[in-house]
Amino acid sequence: MKVLKPTESELDILKILWENGDCTVRQVHEILASNKEIGYTTTLKLMQIMHGKGLVERDESSKTHIYKALVSRDKAEKQVLNKIIKDVFDGSAARLVMQALGNHQASDAELEKIKQLLNELENKK
Amino acid sequence: MKVLKPTESELDILKILWENGDCTVRQVHEILASNKEIGYTTTLKLMQIMHGKGLVERDESSKTHIYKALVSRDKAEKQVLNKIIKDVFDGSAARLVMQALGNHQASDAELEKIKQLLNELENKK
DNA sequence: TTGGAATTACGAAACTCTTCGTATATTTGA
DNA sequence: TCAAATATACGAAGAGTTTCGTAATTCCAA
Numbered sequence: 144m145k146v147l148k149p150t151e152s153e154l155d156i157l158k159i160l161w162e163n164g165d166c167t168v169r170q171v172h173e174i175l176a177s178n179k180e181i182g183y184t185t186t187l188k189l190m191q192i193m194h195g196k197g198l199v200e201r202d203e204s205s206k207t208h209i210y211k212a213l214v215s216r217d218k219a220e221k222q223v224l225n226k227i228i229k230d231v232f233d234g235s236a237a238r239l240v241m242q243a244l245g246n247h248q249a250s251d252a253e254l255e256k257i258k259q260l261l262n263e264l265e266n267k268k
Numbered sequence: 269m270k271v272l273k274p275t276e277s278e279l280d281i282l283k284i285l286w287e288n289g290d291c292t293v294r295q296v297h298e299i300l301a302s303n304k305e306i307g308y309t310t311t312l313k314l315m316q317i318m319h320g321k322g323l324v325e326r327d328e329s330s331k332t333h334i335y336k337a338l339v340s341r342d343k344a345e346k347q348v349l350n351k352i353i354k355d356v357f358d359g360s361a362a363r364l365v366m367q368a369l370g371n372h373q374a375s376d377a378e379l380e381k382i383k384q385l386l387n388e389l390e391n392k393k
Numbered sequence: 394t395t396g397g398a399a400t401t402a403c404g405a406a407a408c409t410c411t412t413c414g415t416a417t418a419t420t421t422g423a
Numbered sequence: 424t425c426a427a428a429t430a431t432a433c434g435a436a437g438a439g440t441t442t443c444g445t446a447a448t449t450c451c452a453a
């Protein structure tokens with residue numbers, strides 16, 4: 144099975160669908176356009192291409208189509224990370240984690256959650 | 269200041285320069301060509317473009333130029349991560365870390381190193 | 394009912410990235 | 424010395440992405 148790798152623009156649209164649920168092109172466009180200059184037909188075309196690639200499906204029963212993400216957020220995130228880990232971090236997830244932790248400030252609560260996850264991972268072994 | 273975002277091919281070349289130190293086009297090409305089909309002039313062109321972008325500098329004192337990375341590995345890794353964290357993980361490094369840890373098998377030693385890093389981070393607060 | 398607004402479909406331009414062929418210059422060794 | 428090997432420069436093709444204009448269709452409100 145072919146791995147679907149969303150482009151950057153496609154990811155923007157997927158995020159909107161993940162966060163807002165199924166959307167019309169108009170709805171997606173309004174959100175995109177609130178962050179940057181973009182024409183309506185550009186948004187439309189992107190979503191049509193995503194449909195062609197199988198990244199989204201759409202309900203065509205009424206004239207105004209309703210789009211739904213076909214990739215889960217979790218899966219897409221994993222794909223992105225796998226690629227980075229492979230390409231940039233020599234396949235070492237730990238290297239990536241340490242670079243991320245060293246660079247970014249995480250809140251106490253977040254650090255606690257991460258430690259908890261680490262303990263669970265160790266117990267599983 | 270403009271952020272330099274290496275493309276995938278450019279990253280391949282940077283990695284060679286980071287690991288092997290300064291290189292001629294020929295040296296870089298030999299390493300690239302051991303992993304995939306690629307013509308010499310392709311490698312040359314890529315490195316010329318990288319030079320134009322300021323990703324590398326080169327010593328032109330002899331006919332055969334010697335290229336040197338101008339971005340550090342650490343900085344490039346941080347840039348890649350920052351972008352992903354911003355684009356995909358809503359700005360939360362912790363979300364990225366958890367996705368990475370949940371997905372990939374890290375060795376005990378790696379997990380230990382990560383826990384240690386977490387402790388250091390907590391003590392710093 | 395009908396004209397304007399909204400929607401989809403489609404083609405093509407502009408841009409970036411990757412690739413390589415060809416031209417030109419330099420070095421080298423037989 | 425001078426032909427072959429090696430190097431750089433450069434242009435351009437091909438693929439993928441992003442952008443939008445235009446045409447055709449459908450819907451809705453006056």
